[in-house]
Amino acid sequence: MIKKLLCALALMITCTGANASGGGYTLDKAPDRVNDLASLQNGAKLFVNYCLNCHSAASMRYSKLKDIGLTDQQIKESLLFTGEKVGDLMVGSLSAKDGKAWFGVPPPDLSVIVRAKAQSASVTGSDYLYTYLRTFYRDTTKPTGWNNLAFPNAGMPHVLWERQGPRSMTEITIHQHEAAGEKGGHGHAAWERVTTSYDEAGYSTSKTEPINGYTGNPSTVYQFKAADAARSAAYDNDMADLTAFMTWMSEPIQQTRKQIGVWVMLFLGLFFVVAWRLNASFWKHVK
Amino acid sequence: MAGDKTVETTGLVGWIDRRFPLTSTLKAHITEYYAPKNFNFWYFFGSLATLVLVLQIVTGIFLVMHYKPDALLAFQSVEYIMREVPGGWFIRYMHSTGASMFFIVVYLHMTRALIYGSYRKPRELVWIFGVGIFLCLMGEAFFGYLLPWGQMSFWGAQVIVNLFSAIPFIGPELSIWIRGDYVVSDATLNRFFAFHVIAIPLVLLGLVAAHLVALHEVGSNNPDGVDIKAKKDKYGRPLDGIPFHPYYTVHDILGVAGFLMIFMAIIFFAPEMGGYFLEFNNFIPANPMVTPLHIAPVWYFTPFYSMLRATTDDFTWVLSAAAVLAAIVMFLRHKGLVKLIVPVVLLAVAVLLRLIDAKFWGVVAMGGAVVLLFFLPWLDYSPVKSIRYRPGWHKVLYGIFFVNFIVLGYLGTQAPTAVFNLISQIGTLIYLGFFFLMPVWSRLGTFKTVPDRVTFHAH
Numbered sequence: 001m002i003k004k005l006l007c008a009l010a011l012m013i014t015c016t017g018a019n020a021s022g023g024g025y026t027l028d029k030a031p032d033r034v035n036d037l038a039s040l041q042n043g044a045k046l047f048v049n050y051c052l053n054c055h056s057a058a059s060m061r062y063s064k065l066k067d068i069g070l071t072d073q074q075i076k077e078s079l080l081f082t083g084e085k086v087g088d089l090m091v092g093s094l095s096a097k098d099g100k101a102w103f104g105v106p107p108p109d110l111s112v113i114v115r116a117k118a119q120s121a122s123v124t125g126s127d128y129l130y131t132y133l134r135t136f137y138r139d140t141t142k143p144t145g146w147n148n149l150a151f152p153n154a155g156m157p158h159v160l161w162e163r164q165g166p167r168s169m170t171e172i173t174i175h176q177h178e179a180a181g182e183k184g185g186h187g188h189a190a191w192e193r194v195t196t197s198y199d200e201a202g203y204s205t206s207k208t209e210p211i212n213g214y215t216g217n218p219s220t221v222y223q224f225k226a227a228d229a230a231r232s233a234a235y236d237n238d239m240a241d242l243t244a245f246m247t248w249m250s251e252p253i254q255q256t257r258k259q260i261g262v263w264v265m266l267f268l269g270l271f272f273v274v275a276w277r278l279n280a281s282f283w284k285h286v287k
Numbered sequence: 288m289a290g291d292k293t294v295e296t297t298g299l300v301g302w303i304d305r306r307f308p309l310t311s312t313l314k315a316h317i318t319e320y321y322a323p324k325n326f327n328f329w330y331f332f333g334s335l336a337t338l339v340l341v342l343q344i345v346t347g348i349f350l351v352m353h354y355k356p357d358a359l360l361a362f363q364s365v366e367y368i369m370r371e372v373p374g375g376w377f378i379r380y381m382h383s384t385g386a387s388m389f390f391i392v393v394y395l396h397m398t399r400a401l402i403y404g405s406y407r408k409p410r411e412l413v414w415i416f417g418v419g420i421f422l423c424l425m426g427e428a429f430f431g432y433l434l435p436w437g438q439m440s441f442w443g444a445q446v447i448v449n450l451f452s453a454i455p456f457i458g459p460e461l462s463i464w465i466r467g468d469y470v471v472s473d474a475t476l477n478r479f480f481a482f483h484v485i486a487i488p489l490v491l492l493g494l495v496a497a498h499l500v501a502l503h504e505v506g507s508n509n510p511d512g513v514d515i516k517a518k519k520d521k522y523g524r525p526l527d528g529i530p531f532h533p534y535y536t537v538h539d540i541l542g543v544a545g546f547l548m549i550f551m552a553i554i555f556f557a558p559e560m561g562g563y564f565l566e567f568n569n570f571i572p573a574n575p576m577v578t579p580l581h582i583a584p585v586w587y588f589t590p591f592y593s594m595l596r597a598t599t600d601d602f603t604w605v606l607s608a609a610a611v612l613a614a615i616v617m618f619l620r621h622k623g624l625v626k627l628i629v630p631v632v633l634l635a636v637a638v639l640l641r642l643i644d645a646k647f648w649g650v651v652a653m654g655g656a657v658v659l660l661f662f663l664p665w666l667d668y669s670p671v672k673s674i675r676y677r678p679g680w681h682k683v684l685y686g687i688f689f690v691n692f693i694v695l696g697y698l699g700t701q702a703p704t705a706v707f708n709l710i711s712q713i714g715t716l717i718y719l720g721f722f723f724l725m726p727v728w729s730r731l732g733t734f735k736t737v738p739d740r741v742t743f744h745a746h
Contacts, residue, residue, distance in 0.1 A: 059366035108571070111366060116570035121561030250570075251369070253376045261555025268551060272544040279541040282533055286324055287745050 025149045025222070027123055030130035033244035035255065040068040043245025046238060048079045048090075050159055051110060054099065057090040059111035060249055067252055068245075103144075103155035114243075114250035125250070130243040134236060136161065137169035137224070138202030145202055149222055164235040165228040166200040174211065175218045200227065316503050321528030322535055323509035325741040329399035330507075331542035332392050334535075338543060339389045340495065344488065346382040354434065356480035358473035361436035362572040380558045386428055387564045388550055390587035393421060402685060404672030405508040411664040413505065416498040418660045423491040425588070425657070430483035432585060433476060437569030442582045444479070445471045450595070450653075453646040470575055511741045512672025518740065527741045563700075581702045589699025590692050591653045594718065596703060597711040598649035603640045605716070606648065610637035613723075652715060659722050666725040671734050678732030684721070691717045 033039040044065055047057075062075050063086045070079075072086050080086070082093075092107075099106035117125035128150060135149035136158035144157035158164075177190040191214040196206045226232035248254070294304040303309045314320075353372050355364040368375035397417070400406055406414035433444045448471065452462040467474035506516060506525075515525040529535075559565040563586045568579055584592050598606075614633035618626055640648060674682060695714045698707050 059363065059370060061371075064370070112570040115559070116567055118559070118562060118567045121557075121559075125567070251376075253370070257376065257555055257558075261551070264551050264555060265548065268544065268548045272541075272548060275537075275541040275544040279537045282537045284745075286529060286534065 025131070025135065027119075027127040027131040027150065028134070030124070030126040030243045030247075031240045033240055034247050036244065037069040039241040039244045040248055041070060042238065043241040043243070043248075044068065044070070045078065046160075046242045047110075047245055047249075048081075051242075052090055053092045054094045054107045054156075054159075055110045056092040057111045057249060058109050060090045060252075061087055062090060063087050064252055068248065105155050107156065110246060110249075112250045114247045124247075126243050126247045129246060130239060133160070133239040133242065134164075135222075135224075136164075137167065137198050138200060139198055139204070140202040141204075160235070160239075163231070163238060165226055165231040167224050167226045167232065168200050169198045170223045170225070171196045171198075171220065172223070173218075173220045174214065174216070177210070316499070317532045317536075318530055320503055320531040321515070321525050322507045322531050323513075323515045323525075323527055323741055324529040324534070325509050325511060325527070325743040326507075326535070326538070327510050329395070329403070329510070331539065331546070332396035332399060334539040335392045335542060335546050336389070336396055337495070338546070339385055339392055340491075342381060343385045343389065346378045346385065347484070347488075349378045350382055351484060356434065356477050358436060358476050358573070361434060361476060365435045377554070380554045383565055384550065384553050384558060384560075386431065387560065387585070387587065388553075389424060390428070392546075393424060394587075397421065398689065402674040403508055403510050404512050404667065404669070404674075406664045407508075407512075407667060407672045408664065409505045410502070410508060412501045413498060414664055415661055416494050416501055418657075419494045420491060420498060421660070422657060423487050423494060427483060427487045427491065428585070428587065430479040430487065433471070433479045434483065435569060436476065436573045437566075438571045438573055438577075438579050439566045439569040439582070441471055441573035441575065442579055443584055444475065446582055447584075448475075450646075450650045453644060453650050455643055455647065458647075471573075472575075508672065509741055510673060511675060511738065513737060513739070513741050515741065527743070583700050586696065586700060589697070590695040590718075591656055591699075593695040593699040593711040594656055594715045595649040595653040596699070597708060597715045598645055598652045599708070599712075600645040602712050602715075603645050603648055605712070607637045607640040609716075610634070610640065652719075656718060659719075663722070663725075666722055667729045668726055669729040669734070671737050673737075676735040676737050678734060680732060681729075684728065687717065688721045 062079060062084065063072070065075055065079070066072070075086050094107065096106035114125035114129060117128040119128070132148060132150040132154075136146050137149070138145060139147035141147075142153065144155070146154075146157045146161075148154040148156075148158075171194075173194045173196075174191060175194070177192050191211045192208055193211050194206060194208050196204055198204045224232075251257075292305045294301055294310070296304045296310050300310060304311075350368065353364060353368045353375065355361055365379070368379050370376075372378075400414065400417070429444075429447065433440045448462050448465050450462075451465060452458040454461060463469060465475075466472070467478055506528075509515065509527075513527070515527040518526045520526055553560060553564070559567070566585065583589065610633045614630040614637065617633065618630040621629065669677060669681075671677060674685060691714050695711060695718065698711045698714070701707055
């Protein structure tokens with residue numbers, strides 16, 4: 001019993017990715033950096049350099065980046081590459097037709113993608129994006145040579161892979177053997193562990209081994225192993241910045257909105273007290 | 288001659304009063320409109336509904352200044368309002384949050400009417416105009432929801448308009464006629480815009496005026512269901528009445544303050560309300576080629592949507608059996624022409640329930656659930672109006688009804704499963720049974736004596 005617990009514990013500690021049982025990959029929590037101007041600026045740089053072009057952010061103007069502390073001069077010098085003006089919208093140059101031909105679907109506009117990808121009040125679109133950008137793995141069976149855990153069979157290749165460096169991925173699934181219970185006689189359903197590894201070049205190997213006396217639930221864990229751990233960690237940090245930028249971009253007013261909201265609530269609180277006493281002073285005469 | 292009319296007022300007001308019933312209207316509706324003095328929490332929601340209506344109209348006007356009712360531009364124009372129109376985000380969030388808050392306020396307002404019997408004689412027309420307003424509101428919300436032209440806008444409209452195709456014979460043609468195209472398209476967007484911005488608001492405002500005029504004609508009900516006009520002082524003023532102004536104006540201002548705290552907290556801190564007020568999928572532009580996995584209407588429609596989904600082919604057997612049972616009971620209990628006609632009609636319905644596609648009956652159940660409300664004044668036979676003087680088990684029944692409505696609402700937001708479907712079928716039966724059996728249950732039990740005067744504790 002104690003051994004099993006230790007095993008489970010060891011499994012939990014070793015697993016670097018989040019685990020999920022049955023279906024969807026459990027999303028990692030994106031660090032909240034939407035107030036951090038340095039992060040947002042780094043995110044903007046990554047966004048313009050890597051995302052924009054195949055993707056658009058057609059609701060965004062470059063000039064809006066002044067809200068995250070950049071100057072017109074900085075925007076012009078560092079973020080405008082093909083003769084756009086500071087007041088222009090962030091429109092990519094890939095046509096929807098080409099996008100469809102090359103990737104199966106036209107790359108979506110990213111202006112409000114963070115808001116679109118939210119799953120509930122607690123699992124936000126930022127979480128999705130942060131996880132998506134960090135769970136690419138090589139898979140030779142896919143047309144682009146890349147696959148993704150948060151979005152299986154994604155049309156997008158891992159355009160940022162150089163920043164992350166080569167990685168291998170191992171998927172360990174524990175499930176009940178399909179042929180469990182022979183000849184209608186139920187007995188113990190046989191459990192097995194399937195270990196599928198994708199190496200750094202995307203070639204997969206799979207190994208199935210029976211496990212005896214397993215009493216837990218079916219589970220799947222994913223483990224990434226980076227060739228260069230420091231590079232991979234720096235990449236995670238960059239992706240947190242990129243996610244923060246895209247979160248900000250999905251509603252540039254969000255911080256101001258909350259700040260104004262505090263004053264509005266204070267005013268309404270005061271108004272409520274006045275209204276309450278006014279009402280009481282009129283009604284005290286009513287018998 | 289206008290100048291010949293004698294009026295009490297002088298000066299400018301006098302000049303106006305000789306030509307227009309200004310003072311008398313103000314008196315009749317505000318300063319000398321006597322409302323019962325025992326209004327409680329539930330009576331805030333009428334004035335709050337008016338407030339939200341005004342907010343929706345005003346914010347709507349500003350949105351129309353920048354919104355583009357064009358399938359190619361609509362989605363982008365909403366983001367343009369959110370980002371580039373000064374204060375546009377606030378106007379838009381007020382409008383989107385206002386839509387949901389309108390339904391919250393109206394549902395609570397209707398709950399008040401249900402529990403205190405505000406629909407009973409002589410307030411039947413107040414109630415009917417009110418249900419009319421509710422219908423308009425549903426129309427307004429449905430048409431308006433298409434305008435942002437997101438995925439949920441598009442597919443929600445597609446699903447609802449497709450419902451009309453379930454009507455026998457004319458259905459398919461009818462749904463094309465409504466859409467103006469074979470699928471929801473630019474043509475649909477333009478006509479929905481016209482309905483949302485002009486047609487329905489005009490009807491809505493007319494109904495609101497009629498609702499208020501009818502209310503002020505017969506006077507407000509109150510939590511005791513006592514007729515305050517039965518006891519008057521020597522000046523002919525109800526003993527339990529109090530002038531609307533200033534007493535209820537200051538009272539309603541208090542309600543407005545409380546309401547605005549909730550309303551503004553949502554706008555400033557949680558405008559999406561966890562995906563219930565602004566659905567996540569609606570931040571993806573409408574795409575006729577990609578059907579979302581799970582299409583659900585906005586939360587305020589989900590109780591009715593649940594009833595639609597509950598009406599499967601199997602379920603029509605249950606409804607059919609209920610109709611046969613009702614036919615037998617009506618035949619045994621009534622005399623004369625009713626004995627003959629009603630059972631025949633019910634039997635015909637029972638047969639048609641099995642002959643026509645269940646999808647059609649789903650639509651009937653959904654629509655009927657709302658239309659049924661119009662008949663409420665003639666379904667309730669209880670000797671008292673207010674729930675306060677009803678038997679204890681009536682209170683339980685109302686409790687079940689309200690909980691059931693919320694459960695149906697929840698189920699409507701979820702993807703269907705076998706268990707959920709069974710629960711929503713039971714829920715549909717509870718909802719329909721509550722109203723259809725009301726003529727029977729509402730008169731049963733021991734009622735408490737209604738007092739002569741309202742229950743009022745001085746503040």
